[in-house]
Amino acid sequence: DADVTQTPRNRITKTGKRIMLECSQTKGHDRMYWYRQDPGLGLRLIYYSFDVKDINKGEISDGYSVSRQAQAKFSLSLESAIPNQTALYFCATSDSLGGHLQDGYTFGSGTRLTVV
Amino acid sequence: KQEVTQIPAALSVPEGENLVLNCSFTDSAIYNLQWFRQDPGKGLTSLLLIQSSQREQTSGRLNASLDKSSGRSTLYIAASQPGDSATYLCAGRNEYGNKLVFGAGTILRVKS
Numbered sequence: 534d535a536d537v538t539q540t541p542r543n544r545i546t547k548t549g550k551r552i553m554l555e556c557s558q559t560k561g562h563d564r565m566y567w568y569r570q571d572p573g574l575g576l577r578l579i580y581y582s583f584d585v586k587d588i589n590k591g592e593i594s595d596g597y598s599v600s601r602q603a604q605a606k607f608s609l610s611l612e613s614a615i616p617n618q619t620a621l622y623f624c625a626t627s628d629s630l631g632g633h634l635q636d637g638y639t640f641g642s643g644t645r646l647t648v649v
Numbered sequence: 650k651q652e653v654t655q656i657p658a659a660l661s662v663p664e665g666e667n668l669v670l671n672c673s674f675t676d677s678a679i680y681n682l683q684w685f686r687q688d689p690g691k692g693l694t695s696l697l698l699i700q701s702s703q704r705e706q707t708s709g710r711l712n713a714s715l716d717k718s719s720g721r722s723t724l725y726i727a728a729s730q731p732g733d734s735a736t737y738l739c740a741g742r743n744e745y746g747n748k749l750v751f752g753a754g755t756i757l758r759v760k761s
Contacts, residue, residue, distance in 0.1 A: 575752070575754070576738075576751045578749075583747070589747070627742075630680065635700065636698065637681065638740070640692050640694075643692045
């Protein structure tokens with residue numbers, strides 16, 4: 534099994550629909566992140582969480598929300614999807630600074646979301 | 650604000666050639682630097698992680714170096730193979746650990 538698992542792998546949805554992307558991890562990392570990747574714009578941070586009760590906005594959080602249900606689970610929601618949210622979405626986990634795990638970031642395989 | 654630049658944007662080489670990918674960053678106060686590989690439409694695979702106190706890391710045919718004072722990192726690939734064809738991304742992690750800033754990537758094509 535992959536260290537970071539994202540579901541679904543692909544999704545096509547209509548404008549205005551609510552959609553949730555899910556992420557689970559077996560790395561034992563405390564920190565989890567959601568990124569989106571667009572051609573020419575690279576990877577941009579949407580939200581991140583350092584612990585179950587900790588949620589922080591990234592650089593492009595408008596139109597998104599997240600939930601950290603457990604240490605190993607972090608979901609991303611689009612409350613009312615719009616076409617410019619069409620992108621490749623990645624969940625990632627990372628070690629904590631100074632912690633016993635110093636293995637950097639681990640990314641999931643991505644969810645390709647198309648909003649029509 | 651950290652900015653990461655990768656040069657060249659694209660590279661095409663014949664199989665067997667040794668090659669170097671370059672990464673530069675504007676803020677030398679990084680916690681570590683990580684190199685990733687991404688195949689088209691796929692996720693990111695971590696290749697090498699260099700802590701700020703380290704100068705280089707090696708894994709198989711890959712060697713990555715880090716020079717914080719000059720704001721540069723290089724990824725050296727020895728004896729390139731067609732299977733090495735992918736986009737290579739470098740990313741610097743800030744000292745607070747909450748941001749990983751990516752370069753735009755280098756698209757590598759190794760011709761057989």
